Amino acid sequence: MLPFAHFLISIGIGFTLEVKSPRKYLNILMFGIIGILPDIDHILPQLGSTGLFHNTLVLGELPLVFLIAAYMLENHFNERSSKYQRFFTSVAVILYAHLILDLIAGSSIAYTFAGTSTFNLESLPLIEIGGLGVVMASTDMAWLALGILILGGNLVQKKLYFLIEEYYAEDEKEFGSQYPSDAMLSRPVVSGTTF
Numbered sequence: 001m002l003p004f005a006h007f008l009i010s011i012g013i014g015f016t017l018e019v020k021s022p023r024k025y026l027n028i029l030m031f032g033i034i035g036i037l038p039d040i041d042h043i044l045p046q047l048g049s050t051g052l053f054h055n056t057l058v059l060g061e062l063p064l065v066f067l068i069a070a071y072m073l074e075n076h077f078n079e080r081s082s083k084y085q086r087f088f089t090s091v092a093v094i095l096y097a098h099l100i101l102d103l104i105a106g107s108s109i110a111y112t113f114a115g116t117s118t119f120n121l122e123s124l125p126l127i128e129i130g131g132l133g134v135v136m137a138s139t140d141m142a143w144l145a146l147g148i149l150i151l152g153g154n155l156v157q158k159k160l161y162f163l164i165e166e167y168y169a170e171d172e173k174e175f176g177s178q179y180p181s182d183a184m185l186s187r188p189v190v191s192g193t194t195f
Contacts, residue, residue: 001105003039009101010035010094017090017153020161027087035094055110059099063092082164086157093153100146104139 013035014028021027038059041051053059070084099109103121111117123139 001101001107003036003042006035006039006098006101007032009097013094013097013150014090016150017093017157019086019090019157031090031094034091035098038098054102054107055113057113059095059109063088063095067092080164082160086160089153089156093149096149097146100142100149104142
């Protein structure tokens, strides 16, 4: 698939993931750039039968490692944030989508880093109906998998944001009403009490 198509589709995926961030559009533009990064292979010397970045290690396992690292970082050092987890969830969806889109376009993806063992997706008819012809092919299943991947990423984004960011925003709001910033008191303000 052409790098420009990956760029546009990655931006579209960024919008469908409904990223909640003060710099939402900058993040979505970054997702477009991340979506075409594996296509640097097209200008680098080939490694085996595929490029250096078109393998399951880079497009499959590396995004998962980054997501786990973001989870560990935020759960151990910054429990009030899910920013990195949500960002790397989006990165994982974008890179998995790159893999699926290349398979749909007929490219090969390597199992190994050296690019020697590869797999591809042949357009095999799965359901044929007389008079209608092929109703569903293997590439249609790949498009369905891509849709499920994007929907799953959207739900994870929303759930993480709601569980962590919304919870602590409400907590901060409640804390601010109990301890006004201009108050001289060191204990919560209780309505109806006089000093």
